[in-house]
Amino acid sequence: MRLVTSNEIKMLDQRAIKDFGINSLILMERAGISTIEVMWNEFKNLEKYSYAVFCGPGNNGGDGLVIARELLNYTEAVKVILMSEKLTSEATTNLNIFKSLGGEVIKLSDDNILEVVDIIKSSDIIIDAIFGVGLSKNVVGIYAEIINFINLYSNYTVSVDIPSGISADTGKILGTAIRSDLTVTFEFPKIGHILFPGREFSGKLKVVKIGIPKVLQDLNPCDKILLTKDYFNIPKRFKESNKGTYGKVVIIGGSKDYIGAPVLSSIAAIRSGAGKVLLFSTEKSATVALNHELGIIPIAISKDYFDKSHINLILPYIDEKTSVVIGPGIGRNPSTEEFIVELLKSINSPAVIDADAIYLLRNHKNILSEKKNIIITPHPGELSNFLELDIDSVKYNYKLVKETAEKYNLLLVLKDVTTIISDGEKIFFNVTGNTSLSKGGSGDILSGLIGGFLAQSSNVLESSLAAVYILGIASELYEYEGYNLITEILNNIPKVIAEVKE
Ligand SMILES: NC(=O)C1=CN([C@@H]2O[C@H](COP(=O)(O)OP(=O)(O)OC[C@H]3O[C@@H](n4cnc5c(N)ncnc54)[C@H](OP(=O)(O)O)[C@@H]3O)[C@@H](O)[C@H]2O)[C@@H](O)CC1
Ligand SMILES: Nc1ncnc2c1ncn2[C@@H]1O[C@H](COP(=O)(O)OP(=O)(O)O)[C@@H](O)[C@H]1O
Numbered sequence: 001m002r003l004v005t006s007n008e009i010k011m012l013d014q015r016a017i018k019d020f021g022i023n024s025l026i027l028m029e030r031a032g033i034s035t036i037e038v039m040w041n042e043f044k045n046l047e048k049y050s051y052a053v054f055c056g057p058g059n060n061g062g063d064g065l066v067i068a069r070e071l072l073n074y075t076e077a078v079k080v081i082l083m084s085e086k087l088t089s090e091a092t093t094n095l096n097i098f099k100s101l102g103g104e105v106i107k108l109s110d111d112n113i114l115e116v117v118d119i120i121k122s123s124d125i126i127i128d129a130i131f132g133v134g135l136s137k138n139v140v141g142i143y144a145e146i147i148n149f150i151n152l153y154s155n156y157t158v159s160v161d162i163p164s165g166i167s168a169d170t171g172k173i174l175g176t177a178i179r180s181d182l183t184v185t186f187e188f189p190k191i192g193h194i195l196f197p198g199r200e201f202s203g204k205l206k207v208v209k210i211g212i213p214k215v216l217q218d219l220n221p222c223d224k225i226l227l228t229k230d231y232f233n234i235p236k237r238f239k240e241s242n243k244g245t246y247g248k249v250v251i252i253g254g255s256k257d258y259i260g261a262p263v264l265s266s267i268a269a270i271r272s273g274a275g276k277v278l279l280f281s282t283e284k285s286a287t288v289a290l291n292h293e294l295g296i297i298p299i300a301i302s303k304d305y306f307d308k309s310h311i312n313l314i315l316p317y318i319d320e321k322t323s324v325v326i327g328p329g330i331g332r333n334p335s336t337e338e339f340i341v342e343l344l345k346s347i348n349s350p351a352v353i354d355a356d357a358i359y360l361l362r363n364h365k366n367i368l369s370e371k372k373n374i375i376i377t378p379h380p381g382e383l384s385n386f387l388e389l390d391i392d393s394v395k396y397n398y399k400l401v402k403e404t405a406e407k408y409n410l411l412l413v414l415k416d417v418t419t420i421i422s423d424g425e426k427i428f429f430n431v432t433g434n435t436s437l438s439k440g441g442s443g444d445i446l447s448g449l450i451g452g453f454l455a456q457s458s459n460v461l462e463s464s465l466a467a468v469y470i471l472g473i474a475s476e477l478y479e480y481e482g483y484n485l486i487t488e489i490l491n492n493i494p495k496v497i498a499e500v501k502e
């Protein structure tokens with residue numbers, strides 16, 4: 001599904017109005033009524049509850065007034081709290097209708113703020129129609145006070161379009177923001193619903209159509225996409241096939257410092273359906289690998305770290321049909337830097353660069369740029385180090401992910417709770433997964449899964465999308481969130497693949 005920024009949705013709204021004569025009151029009506037429909041689906045008997053509808057100065061407030069008017073058809077227990085003297089003309093029209101129906105309107109001021117706090121406490125449901133995608137600066141003053149009181153005392157909060165105070169473009173809190181239980185957004189999710197903290201503040205997110213013509217969407221192609229299984233294919237299985245049909249993965253990792261990481265990657269590659277998985281690693285990792293999965297073909301190095309002397313050992317096993325995963329547990333020994341650089345120069349296969357291999361390549365970005373089919377899979381700390389930027393300017397920075405992918409000719413997977421993936425053209429946002437992945441080893445599984453799909457398809461984008469999405473669902477399937485062994489996530493992968501293929 002397409003994701004939009006505030007400017008993109010405003011442009012679509014404006015073109016619907018200007019190019020097609022869809023009056024903005026019609027869009028507002030649909031926004032309000034659709035919100036009521038979602039509420040009806042959530043709560044059923046809307047007449048059983050009391051409501052306080054907080055309306056801000058823009059059209060988000062106008063939506064709130066449509067909602068308030070419609071709620072009057074269920075109950076008299078509806079109060080509108082007007083937060084501003086200034087209203088848009090559409091909001092004014094809807095305010096007049098609400099008033100003409102006998103609706104109760106309270107104008108917020110410093111004098112009645114305590115009375116309004118009592119209303120917050122005594123209402124069953126608060127409707128947050130304070131700010132939508134027009135939020136333009138930090139929330140301060142009486143707006144901030146009311147938002148904080150709603151967060152403190154509301155029994156249940158429904159946000160119209162986006163929780164007020166959350167930036168639709170970044171998900172960041174501008175000053176302060178509403179913590180919603182339910183957010184009803186119009187036409188498309190906004191980036192702010194998908195990136196933290198906005199993702200958490202949105203509560204349950206529902207997307208409803210308000211009549212933006214599809215032809216407009218087609219005229220304005222999007223580059224930001226919420227990842228679903230519609231965006232990738234799992235490599236096919238063929239009745240008449242053998243291990244050669246499903247590709248070969250060469251995993252290069254492990255060191256004196258890390259034993260298990262390359263083994264996890266190798267098992268994940270097998271779980272992806274790959275035909276053959278070769279593991280180049282230390283003697284210890286090789287032994288551990290065989291103790292866990294006899295299908296892995298380990299080839300041990302006799303040293304604690306990889307160095308240039310290992311290149312000739314590995315090269316004969318790599319051809320263009322092989323996918324390579326470099327980095328899980330490989331460590332930061334200076335000799336390994338030279339090894340990775342030389343190895344990359346010598347191969348043409350698609351490759352996943354993970355963990356410390358990303359660190360070791362920070363001064364060799366040109367090598368990555370010159371190659372085709374390179375995937376790097378940093379978490380924010382690793383990307384911040386790679387690009388020499390502080391972590392805050394890297395985290396969830398989807399524009400930077402796209403720019404970096406384009407600049408260095410990479411497929412970049414920025415791992416996080418919302419993972420961002422870009423090939424330099426499109427930006428995908430993944431929201432599958434939970435804290436069962438917040439433990440050592442999940443990144444290793446991811447690189448092995450990508451490598452495994454890559455060996456079967458050579459498609460860097462689809463392999464990465466599939467792996468990120470599937471790993472997330474594999475964690476969600478675990479019954480006791482967070483208390484899993486990392487190997488239990490590996491064991492869930494086949495079930496997820498089967499479900500995704502359906
Ligand atoms: N026709 C349409 O386009 C449709 C729009 N729809 C709905 O409208 C919403 C967008 O409406 P909108 O553009 O009027 O913006 P909105 O979010 O209500 O707020 C803007 C107002 O708030 C003010 N303001 C901003 N920040 C502030 C702050 N920190 N503290 C104080 N004030 C602040 C800002 O002031 P200004 O920046 O101009 O000084 C301006 O007055 C959208 O989310 C959806 O719900 C739907 O009905 C479908 C059709
Ligand atoms: N709370 C979470 N929700 C969703 N995904 C998570 C969460 N915590 C971690 N992950 C995912 O788990 C993986 C962790 O990778 P990484 O930090 O490299 O782990 P490690 O190096 O320990 O293997 C990433 O794919 C990340 O997106």
Ligand SMILES: [K+]
Nearest residue numbers: 128131162164
């Ligand atoms: K809102």
